[in-house]
Amino acid sequence: MRSLLILLCVFSLAALSGCKPSEVASTTPVDGATNKKNTLAFMPKSKGNAYFVSCRQGADAAAKELGIELIFDGPTQPDPAKQNEIIENWITLGVDVIAVACENKDGISTALRKARSKGVKIVTYDSDANPDARDFFVNQATPEGIGYALMDEAARLCGNSGEFAIITASLTAQNMIEWQKHIEARRLAKYPDMKKVALRPCDDLKDKAQAEATILLSAYPNLKLLMNICSPAVLGAAEAVKQAGKSGQVKVIDLGLPNENKRYVKDGTTDTVILWKTVDLGYLTVQAATALAKGQLKSGATHFKGGHLGEFKIVGDNILLGEPFKFTKDNIDQFDF
Amino acid sequence: MLAVFAPNFFEPQPLLSRLASAAPKLVLACGVALVIIVRQIDISIGSLFAVCGTTAGLAAAAHWPLPMALLLSVGAGILGGSINGLLVAKLRLPSIVVTLATMVTLREGLRLKQQGVFINLPEGTQWFGLPMILGQFTLCGIAIGLLLIMAILLKHFSAGRFIYAVGSDEEAARLAGIRPRLVTFLVFVTMGALTGIAALLNLVQSPQVDPNSGRGLELEAIAAVVVGGVAVSGGRGRLWGVFLGLLLLVCTSPALTYIGVKPYWEKVIQGAVILLAVVADGLRTKKSK
Amino acid sequence: MKPQQLTRIWPQHETVLLLFIIVEMSYFSLFGRRFCTVDNFTNIVRHSLEIGLLALVMTPIILTAGIDLSVGSTLGLCAVLFGKLWRDAGLEPWLAGICTVGIGGLCGGCNALLIAQMKLPPLIVTLATFSLFRGLAEAITQGVDAFTGFPASFLFLGSGQLGQLPIQAWILGAAAIGVWLLVHRTTFGRSFRAIGFAPEGALYAGLPVRRQLALAYVLAGLVAGLTSLTYTARLGTAKADAGTGYELFAITAVVLGGTRIFGGAGSVHGTLLGVTTLAVLNNGLSRLPNLMNIASELSGIVTGALLLLTLTASALPHWLKARQK
Known part of the structure; x- marks a missing residue:
């Protein structure tokens, strides 16, 4: 009996809260206030990831310059469902524009289309x-x-032939799957003598990457190069190569942040770190998103002026940040992110 | 069998590196074994591991003397363990729920504080400042040493008997003059201290600390303990079994790489290994009855 | 006041939780930005369906003193197989859907066989299948393959509305009533608690313990299969990582709802309250100005604290009583 009463309570509560809001929504004074100050919601693939922390630096700087409100939130683990939930929450929160780095292309598009149909502008980055x-x-x-x-x-580093292995974050991380596809396509087209002998996931953990790389080095003694396509893997793999005493003999190339990699690039373990300027990426994203919300950036534009960074080219609906940058022993000290 | 398929598997230097990287897991597994023998469980160790590592890392990066930083890590572990222990032993809350709560709280708290940014350790931290090979031997030595000490304690000293007694029947243990709650509390504190030590053993293996480390470590440790024949119903199990269980699990994944199995099958095989071990154990105990 | 009196007037766990939900809702309505709107409540319901369903079927399992860590992985496996059946085998979505639920049942059946028939510990069995099922999903798709482009009739399951309410509300409501009736209004359901309370006693009392245990796990599998459908429909895509970590959310909700983790006591409406508390918390925290940037981390921390708090609160009178003895 008692339990039934409680159930009844819950339902009446739900009903109560269900009918109240319609008036609240239409007359809320907050609306007026937010209209003056644009609200931009900025989502990383996951929080607690140094890559997105450095994107956020740029985003914060741009938001400050432009005087807009910036919300920075995302899933704590890369989880497509959670990304969707946050987007849908932002729609009802009444944000003007959403900038998002997508974990799962098709999954998030469902929520983004819904946002667009409600008049929210969408910019994707990363x-x-x-x-x-x-x-x-x-x-x-x-x-x-x-x-x-x-x-x-x-x-280039292997002299066009030899064995190499890839360390990735997880087998299901969408962007890394895409990269691998193109790596493979390029290999088939131009470097048929290069051979990919293994692909190992490291769960986005440095320690696991180190263990995996150690194993790879001994399991494939002819290995000439380790390619690390997620940023925690980079450090683990470089450390493993160094500990195995194979610095220079086994090349290491990375996608990763320069600050984390300085040590290994300088002592010659890691040959090349490829990345773009992440702080600029965050900055440009916020600039573009704000311009879009204010109607200053329209589809069909061919150029966009991104604050203090200057002009950027637009091709179709892609705003181009520029070519990926190669950090090597000679230039890595000039960067701090 | 492995030796046939993959001769490289036993190359000395990589093998030593692998053993060194398994050392922290062994220390954790020993702790988890104690916890499970006393009929509790601790799933917060992965998070606590990261917290300990990060604390020590921050201290070392702030140029504290190395021993201080190391002590700090163990201290943080003991603190975390005592919180779990107090809640479980004093308030009598179920350990799986308590540690589930501390697991999320610690992990998210750390994420707030550190945001996933790696900590660079100063020179001389790695391998405790020893040459690499010596350092790796030291790590393995510490882990095996702890295992031996605990195994002896468990088997030949009253403290160990108390743990088994409380695990198999708390009420009987109480009537026999043991204080079950105190034992439970101390087991959790030990678990915390061991987590701190494990974090250290992990920390010194590379010049950076990953604040996200330890994710999923609790499941690995529990799996090793159970595959090693410790009964989840408490009161039964030996540490050398845990050692073998861990050895089996940490060898599975590298073995697959050596024979060139695609990584897509890895989780399937790991699951199957655990399952087989449990089924085998189940059949064995059934027969002995 | 004597502890005996305290126990009597001390509110039941469910009541404490209900009060907390009311406090929580009022707080967010006052301070949260646009919390109290129809759209937002629709969101809350839509986003809590998957965890809600899994928590509902987790309740009978925990009542029998068991646990199922494999539900999230079952969800992932089912989602992938659904995609396979629909796209590669060319089945109609509804037929593929039925097969998927069946596959979920099969996964649950695996657990049931090992736990009920072979009497192996549920924690370990489902820890193994947790890894096994997720592994199968990854192996089948090689991690890479993702299924998308489902027909609108299927996507309706994820984003449609029936009457004034989102479709999720109907599914959750139906499942809640179903499981509630099963657990609280049938002899069947009562036996779950008996098994959790004293398995030997239940056996001697003539209860078909094995069959009951098996039923609880198979039910969890079936519902995990169903959940994979709603998950896929809501996202519009199926991939091997679907539902990662959901088992912990579900367990959290059940325990927060007052079901004893050692079995024997607990209720389905408690679980529902637990799910509601968490869903409202997650949603509300992301609407508080000043805290928006740390909402995700904060909701983890608050959930942890809440778990400890409610458990301590409901254990307090017993603790005092025991102490006085």
Whole structure:
């Protein structure tokens, strides 16, 4: 009996809260206030990831310059369902524009289309959604560009032939799957003598990457190069190569942040770190998103002035940040992020 | 069998590196074995591991003397363990829920504080400042040493008997003059201290600390303990079994790489290994009855 | 006041939780940005369906003093197989859906066989299948393959509305009533608690312990299969990582709802309250100005604290009583 009463209570409560809101929504005074100050919601693939922390630096700086409100939130683990939930929450929160790095292209597009239909502007950065689900993509590098750059660099270091292995974050991480596809395509087309002998996941953990790399080095004694495509893997793999005493003999190339990698690049373990300027990526994304919300950036534009960074080219609906950057022993000290 | 398929598997230097990287897991597994023998469980160790590592890392990066930083890590572990222990032993809350709560709280708290940014350790921290090979031997030595000490304590000293007694029947243990709650509390504190030590053993293996480390470690440790024949119903199990269980699990994944199995099958095989071990154990105990 | 009196007037766990939900809702309505809107409540319901369903079927399992860590992985495996059946085998979505639920049941059946028939500990069995099922999902798709482009009739399951309410509300409501009736209004359900309370006693009392245990796990598998459908429909895509970590959310909700983790006591409406508390918390925290940037981390921390708090609160009178003895 008692339990039934409680159930009844819950339902009446739900009903109560269900009918109250319609009036609240229409007359809330908050609306007026937010209209003056644009609200931008900025989502990383996951929180607690140094890569996105440095994107956020740029985003914060731009938000401050432009005087807009910036919300920074995302899943604590890369989880496509959670990304969708946060987007849907932001729609009802009444944000003006959403900038998002997509974990799962198709998954997030469902929520983004819904947001667009409600008049929210969408900018994607880092990794794109389906083209019909967003207004612009701030393109730091296409998967093709990244894949080709990595493969070309690998082939150059190995002299166009030899065995190499890839360490990735997880077997299901979408952007890394895309990169691998292009790495493979490039290998087939241009470097048939290069051989990919293994692919290992490291769960985005440095310690596991180190263990995996140690194993790879001994399991494949002819290995000439380790390619690390997620940032924690980079450090683990470099450390493993160093400990195995194979610095220089086994090349290491990475996608990762320069600050973390300085130590290994300088002592010669890691040859090349490929990345774009992440702080600029965050900055440009916020600039573009704000311009979009204010109606200053319209589809069909060919140029965009991104604050203190100057002009950027727009191709189709992609705002191009520029080519991926190669950090090597000679230039890595000039960067701090 | 492995030796045939993959001769490289037993190359000395990589093998030593692998053993060194398994050392922290062994220390954790020993602790978890104690916890499970006393009929509790602790799933917060992965998070606590990261907290200990990060604390020590921050201290070392702030140029504290190395021994201080190391002590700090163990201290943080003991603190975390006592919180779990107090809640479980004093308030009598179920350990799986308590540690589930501390697991999320610690992990998210750490994420707030550190945001996933790696900590660079100063020179001389790695391998405790020893040459690499010596350092790796030291790590393995510490882990095996702890295992031996605990195994002897468990078997030949009254403290160990108390743990088995409380695990198999708390009420009987109480009537026999043991204080079950105190034993439970101390087991959790030991678990915390061991987590701190494990974090250290992990920390010194590379020049950076990953604040996300330890994710999923609790499941690995529990699996090793159970595969090693410790009964989840408490009161039964030996540490050398845990050692073998861990050895089996940490060898599975590298073995697959050596024979060149695609990584897509790895989780399937790991699950199957655990399952087989439990089924075998189940059949064995059934027969002995 | 004597502890005996205290126990009597001390509110039941469910009541404490209900009060907390009311406090929580009022707080968020006052301070949260646009918390109290129809759209937002629709969101809360839509987002809590998957965890809600899993928590509902986790309740009978925990009542029998068991646990199922494999539900999240079962969800992932089912989602992938659903995609396979629909796209590669060319089945109609509804037929593929039925098969998927069946596959979920099969997964649950594996657990049931090992736990009920072979009497192995549920924690370990489901820890193994947790890894096994997720591994199968990854192996089948090689991690890479993702299924998308489902027909609108299927996507309706994820984003449609029936009457005034989102479709999720109907599914959750139906499942809640179903499981509530099963657990609280049938002899069947009562036996779950008996088994959790004293397994030997239940056996001697003539209860079909094995069959009951098996039923609880198979039910969890079936519902995990169903959940994979709603998950896929809501996201519009199925991939091997679907539902990662959901088992812990479900267990948290059940325990928060007052079901004893050692079995024998607990209720389905308690679980529902637990799910509601967590869903409202997650949603509300992301609407508090100043805290928006740390909402995700904060909701983890608050959940942990809440778990300890409610458990301590409901254990307090017993503790005092025991102490006085």
